Amino acid sequence: MQMQNSFSNLILGGGDVPKRRRLLYRLAKSAPQVLVEYVKDFSRYLKFSGTLDGTPAENLLARITATYHNIEKGLSLPQPRLGFGKENLTNLILAMQKYQRLYGPTHPILSSAHEVLATYARYHESRNYPDYPCKQEIQKMLAAAPQADVQMGGTRLVQRETIMNAVAPVSEEFFMQRHSVRAFSDREVDIADIEAAVRVAQKSPVVCNRQSGAVHIIADPELIKAALDLQMGARGFSQAVNKLLVVTVDLRNFWQAGERNQGWMDGGMFAMSLIYGLHLRGLGSCCLNWSKTNSQTQAMRELVGLQPWDSIIMLIAVGHIPEEVVVPFSSRKDPLLVTRVIKNWKK
Numbered sequence: 001m002q003m004q005n006s007f008s009n010l011i012l013g014g015g016d017v018p019k020r021r022r023l024l025y026r027l028a029k030s031a032p033q034v035l036v037e038y039v040k041d042f043s044r045y046l047k048f049s050g051t052l053d054g055t056p057a058e059n060l061l062a063r064i065t066a067t068y069h070n071i072e073k074g075l076s077l078p079q080p081r082l083g084f085g086k087e088n089l090t091n092l093i094l095a096m097q098k099y100q101r102l103y104g105p106t107h108p109i110l111s112s113a114h115e116v117l118a119t120y121a122r123y124h125e126s127r128n129y130p131d132y133p134c135k136q137e138i139q140k141m142l143a144a145a146p147q148a149d150v151q152m153g154g155t156r157l158v159q160r161e162t163i164m165n166a167v168a169p170v171s172e173e174f175f176m177q178r179h180s181v182r183a184f185s186d187r188e189v190d191i192a193d194i195e196a197a198v199r200v201a202q203k204s205p206v207v208c209n210r211q212s213g214a215v216h217i218i219a220d221p222e223l224i225k226a227a228l229d230l231q232m233g234a235r236g237f238s239q240a241v242n243k244l245l246v247v248t249v250d251l252r253n254f255w256q257a258g259e260r261n262q263g264w265m266d267g268g269m270f271a272m273s274l275i276y277g278l279h280l281r282g283l284g285s286c287c288l289n290w291s292k293t294n295s296q297t298q299a300m301r302e303l304v305g306l307q308p309w310d311s312i313i314m315l316i317a318v319g320h321i322p323e324e325v326v327v328p329f330s331s332r333k334d335p336l337l338v339t340r341v342i343k344n345w346k347k
């Protein structure tokens with residue numbers, strides 16, 4: 001609201017003169033840079049997302065994943081409607097055929113899609129609904145598909161008890177005892193522990209099961225230093241960082257205007273689970289912001305060998321926690337201040 005007032009004062013001529021001068025100065029100084037960065041973000045998004053061209057392999061695989069997942073979701077509803085999903089089935093089959101024509105017959109994502117089609121067919125056949133949409137194409141695709149050794153798609157039945165057994169040993173303390181740690185012991189961090197944390201990160205909810213998140217582990221001390229020099233937020237503890245993680249998302253998983261920011265959601269959730277995965281292994285971590293311009297991001301890409309479609313979500317410093325460590329108190333707001341119960345939307 002205050003910003004709106006400032007902006008309307010500037011446009012409409014309200015407010016006192018020194019204040020308007022200050023605003024004009026800030027506008028002239030910052031707005032062009034903000035605009036330039038938006039334009040660069042915009043052109044990168046158009047270049048690498050599937051908005052203009054869904055044909056490159058990764059863009060096509062993302063489409064296949066999103067589409068098979070729509071069918072998978074439909075199959076997991078309490079009572080899937082018989083004959084549902086004609087448009088998704090048609091789009092999925094076309095995209096799968098296109099991928100196979102351009103890039104070859106097999107890919108793990110195609111195996112998942114095949115299993116979804118098989119589950120769809122079985123569901124309808126078991127309910128005496130033989131004339132389900134795209135039946136011929138589905139049967140043709142399944143006849144040509146290699147048999148998967150392990151389940152790659154479809155649905156699975158989960159017992160509540162299984163979930164409760166997994167939840168029971170975890171208390172709120174697990175979350176309350178995660179701190180951003182900025183002092184680490186000399187002990188070497190085992191890459192296997194980070195890989196275990198990556199498995200946890202990969203279980204994060206993610207849009208239509210498109211898996212855009214990735215972790216780049218920097219183990220070389222000189223490269224850690226160079227990357228932290230670019231990041232500039234680890235002053236005073238950079239030398240103690242044992243491994244430095246660069247969390248990225250692949251822009252090729254997204255398309256159209258509505259998804260322009262989706263990578264930041266998926267990447268943020270991926271990073272949070274990664275941090276809990278590290279915490280579970282007893283490792284200390286500290287997120288390090290990547291609130292940077294496109295040219296700073298390009299410098300980091302060149303330094304650690306990222307691809308142009310990789311967007312950097314954040315860096316994470318990792319190390320073993322010393323016997324005692326001082327952490328900032330990092331007070332939180334009263335939960336009631338950030339929680340609103342809406343009982344009757346008309347009031």
Ligand SMILES: Cc1cc2nc3c(=O)[nH]c(=O)nc-3n(C[C@H](O)[C@H](O)[C@H](O)COP(=O)(O)O)c2cc1C
Pocket residue numbers: 178179180181182232233234286287288289290314327330
């Ligand atoms: C995206 C993100 C970027 C951050 N960047 C930095 C950073 O550059 N340097 C730093 O020391 N801490 C950084 N932090 C850590 C925060 O300061 C910290 O999470 C916050 O104060 C809450 O403290 P806690 O994590 O111990 O609960 C960052 C946290 C997040 C989520």
